[in-house]
Amino acid sequence: DAKTTQPPSMDCAEGRAANLPCNHSTISGNEYVYWYRQIHSQGPQYIIHGLKNNETNEMASLIITEDRKSSTLILPHATLRDTAVYYCIVRVADSGGYQKVTFGTGTKLQVIP
Amino acid sequence: GAVVSQHPSWVICKSGTSVKIECRSLDFQATTMFWYRQFPKQSLMLMATSNEGSKATYEQGVEKDKFLINHASLTLSTLTVTSAHPEDSSFYICSASTGLITDTQYFGPGTRLTVL
Numbered sequence: 001d002a003k004t005t006q007p008p009s010m011d012c013a014e015g016r017a018a019n020l021p022c023n024h025s026t027i028s029g030n031e032y033v034y035w036y037r038q039i040h041s042q043g044p045q046y047i048i049h050g051l052k053n054n055e056t057n058e059m060a061s062l063i064i065t066e067d068r069k070s071s072t073l074i075l076p077h078a079t080l081r082d083t084a085v086y087y088c089i090v091r092v093a094d095s096g097g098y099q100k101v102t103f104g105t106g107t108k109l110q111v112i113p
Numbered sequence: 114g115a116v117v118s119q120h121p122s123w124v125i126c127k128s129g130t131s132v133k134i135e136c137r138s139l140d141f142q143a144t145t146m147f148w149y150r151q152f153p154k155q156s157l158m159l160m161a162t163s164n165e166g167s168k169a170t171y172e173q174g175v176e177k178d179k180f181l182i183n184h185a186s187l188t189l190s191t192l193t194v195t196s197a198h199p200e201d202s203s204f205y206i207c208s209a210s211t212g213l214i215t216d217t218q219y220f221g222p223g224t225r226l227t228v229l
Contacts, residue, residue: 034218043117043206043220044157087156091218099145099210101218103157 004088004104011110012082018075020107022088025069031092033064035073037084038106044087047073078111085109115141117209119221126197127229134192134224136207142187143209147218148180151204163190197228 005023012018024033032051036044048055048062050071055062061074075082085106093099116139126132136146144165149157161177163169163184171177181193190209194201206223210216 036220041204041223041225043119043208043222046217046219049217099147099162101147101159101162103149103159106156 003102004090006086006088006104006107008105009108009110011112012075012078014080014111014113015077018073018078018082018109018111020073020075020086020088020109021070022073022104023070024088024090027068027090028092031090033062033068033071034089034091035060035062035086036089037082037086037109039084047086049091078109080111080113083109083111115139115209115217115219117143117207117219117221119207119224121224122222123225123227125227125229128198129196131193131195132197132226134194134205134207134226136190136192136209136221138188138209138219141209141211143190143211144187145210146184146190147208147210148182148190148192149206149208151206151223157206160192194226197226199228202226202228 034049035047038044048060050062064071085108087106088104091101118137120135146163148160151157159172160175161169161171163182165184165187169182184190204223208218208220210218
């Protein structure tokens with residue numbers, strides 16, 4: 001199963017783009033990359049996911065390298081409310097339908113006024 | 114996004130007692146539910162995955178006789194911590210999905226368990 005590694009913390013100025021990297025060098029072909037964020041003592045909030053193509057939604061963009069060994073979550077205009085721990089996870093289902101989810105260590109993003 | 118609730122949001126119990134935590138998907142049918150545990154300042158650790166109507170699949174190192182999971186309907190899963198001890202004190206979080214790998218996993222707000 002793929003493991004993910006993330007920098008423990010990052011700062012970003014309010015209004016600027018926040019680029020959060022994730023390394024998943026052992027990812028296999030059928031594993032999806034998901035990003036969530038967690039504000040203190042709450043359940044994680046879904047942000048975006050992808051398999052191999054870049055993805056964009058109203059919250060963020062996800063850039064996955066061609067070899068799929070790493071990805072970057074981009075928050076285009078960070079606000080103070082984006083301060084949270086961001087988790088990069090990989091998710092796979094086996095032939096029997098059993099899903100395996102592996103959470104990374106998370107990056108604590110601090111948005112600075 | 115879809116809504117997943119947990120009850121209770123926090124619970125304090127005495128050592129040796131059992132505690133049941135409920136996880137409900139309020140607006141969709143959750144074929145698959147996941148249970149996680151999170152210790153302070155740490156990431157989420159998957160405890161088990163359950164498909165509706167089937168026995169849960171536990172991660173290595175998680176005692177299935179201690180952490181009983183029931184997923185009897187498409188909207189409800191329960192986690193029972195049996196004979197709880199102080200080391201079981203943690204933040205327990207469930208998530209629910211329709212079962213497809215491409216469908217989003219929605220998380221509940223979590224349950225804070227404190228065992229005295």
